[in-house]
Amino acid sequence: MDPVVDKAEIAEKESKSELSVDLNSKIEFKKPLSRNQEKKLKRLEKALQNRAEKRKKEREIRRAKGKQNYAVVEKMNGEKLEIKRKDLKKNLMANSPNKLKIAIDCSFESLMNYSDINHLCKQLTYCYAANRRMEAPLQFYMTSCSNRTRELLERSGLANWDAYIHNTNYLQVFDEIPKQNIVYLTSDSPNEIQEFDDNKVYIIGGLVDHNHHKLLTFNMAQQNQISHCRLPIGKFIQMNSRPVLTVNQVFQIICKYTECKDWKTAFVSTLPKRKKAELLDNEDEETDKSDSDNENSLSKKVKKIESNEPKKDDKNFNLENEEKTVAN
Numbered sequence: 001m002d003p004v005v006d007k008a009e010i011a012e013k014e015s016k017s018e019l020s021v022d023l024n025s026k027i028e029f030k031k032p033l034s035r036n037q038e039k040k041l042k043r044l045e046k047a048l049q050n051r052a053e054k055r056k057k058e059r060e061i062r063r064a065k066g067k068q069n070y071a072v073v074e075k076m077n078g079e080k081l082e083i084k085r086k087d088l089k090k091n092l093m094a095n096s097p098n099k100l101k102i103a104i105d106c107s108f109e110s111l112m113n114y115s116d117i118n119h120l121c122k123q124l125t126y127c128y129a130a131n132r133r134m135e136a137p138l139q140f141y142m143t144s145c146s147n148r149t150r151e152l153l154e155r156s157g158l159a160n161w162d163a164y165i166h167n168t169n170y171l172q173v174f175d176e177i178p179k180q181n182i183v184y185l186t187s188d189s190p191n192e193i194q195e196f197d198d199n200k201v202y203i204i205g206g207l208v209d210h211n212h213h214k215l216l217t218f219n220m221a222q223q224n225q226i227s228h229c230r231l232p233i234g235k236f237i238q239m240n241s242r243p244v245l246t247v248n249q250v251f252q253i254i255c256k257y258t259e260c261k262d263w264k265t266a267f268v269s270t271l272p273k274r275k276k277a278e279l280l281d282n283e284d285e286e287t288d289k290s291d292s293d294n295e296n297s298l299s300k301k302v303k304k305i306e307s308n309e310p311k312k313d314d315k316n317f318n319l320e321n322e323e324k325t326v327a328n
Contacts, residue, residue: 088132092162098136099198102254103170104247106206107144111216114148116208121152124206126248128161130255137162138255141201143170149206171224174201182226187244188218191229196258200227204250211244237267238278245271 033041104124109117124142131137141164150158150167158165166173174182181200185193196202205217221228231245231253245253249270256266264279 091132091135091137093131093137093139096137096139098134098138098258100196100254100258101139101141101174101198101201102204102251103141103143103173103201104204104206104251105143105170106146106149107169108205108207108209109147109149111213112208117148118152119208120206120247121149121156123208123246123248124149124153125156127251128163130248130252132162134255134259136258138258140164141170141173142166142206143168143173170201170203171226177201179224179226184217184221184226184228185230185250186217186221186228187230188215189221189228189230191227192232192235193229194232196254202254204247206247208246232263233267236264236279237271 104127106120106124112120128140131140140162143166145153145165146167150165170182177200181197182203183193183200184203184205186205207213207216209216218228231250249272252270253266256269257263260266268279
């Protein structure tokens with residue numbers, strides 16, 4: 001065979017093979033996409049567009065999870081700081097310079113239904129959390145803590161609480177303290193507290209009764225022959241409703257007052273808006289009292305002058321007597 005002819009045949013075969021490959025590749029490219037493939041492409045496009053937004057959300061979630069490990073602590077000057085919860089474990093009552101004793105009396109289970117006991121346990125956890133966030137925690141006691149109340153609190157980690165938990169009554173817990181130094185805080189008491197004394201124990205009634213049991217804690221304090229007093233809400237705050245607060249509100253007011261030593265700031269920072277509490281201006285009240293006193297004094301003077309003046313009837317009577325004497 002002629003080598004020239006062989007080369008030409010080989011070249012034709014190669015060109016045909018190249019043409020067949022090109023034709024096949026063009027046919028494959030022009031194939032229409034299926035519905036599933038179109039859906040996948042659209043999903044990929046949307047994923048690419050929303051990738052930045054998703055990454056932002058993921059960053060926010062990570063930050064929120066990180067903030068859960070921090071607790072907000074408010075200093076005495078009102079400044080708020082974020083402190084790691086692990087550091088709060090070092091802030092114990094035993095190391096605190098604040099030796100004020102606050103006890104919550106949990107002996108009212110028989111007067112509450114199941115839901116009220118649950119509400120009380122939530123309020124007790126709020127009290128414990130408020131005490132843990134203080135720079136100088138109070139000496140926190142819970143007396144008569146048993147039965148359903150203790151069961152619910154144990155689910156919230158009562159075994160790890162930095163608090164003095166007792167099953168017995170507060171009179172038995174503080175039997176070494178004289179009764180005159182045991183003070184029951186009740187809104188029905190006529191005595192207003194001005195300052196807290198570290199040598200005394202202050203009892204808060206652990207009762208959620210929706211104002212059904214009035215004078216209960218006041219009568220109980222009188223029966224047990226212990227002291228009683230109420231917070232000075234009426235001096236600084238005007239409330240539309242009866243000045244009865246929840247357990248955690250009373251405890252938080254005490255915590256705030258021990259830090260700032262100002263009743264106004266303690267009430268304003270703690271009382272919720274639904275109470276519709278309004279501040280009273282003591283200066284305005286004093287001026288109003290002075291004005292009213294002046295008005296009363298003026299009215300008394302006028303009455304005295306009027307009493308000293310002779311009446312018209314007396315004048316006429318005297319004139320008639322004079323005329324009779326002249327005629328005689």
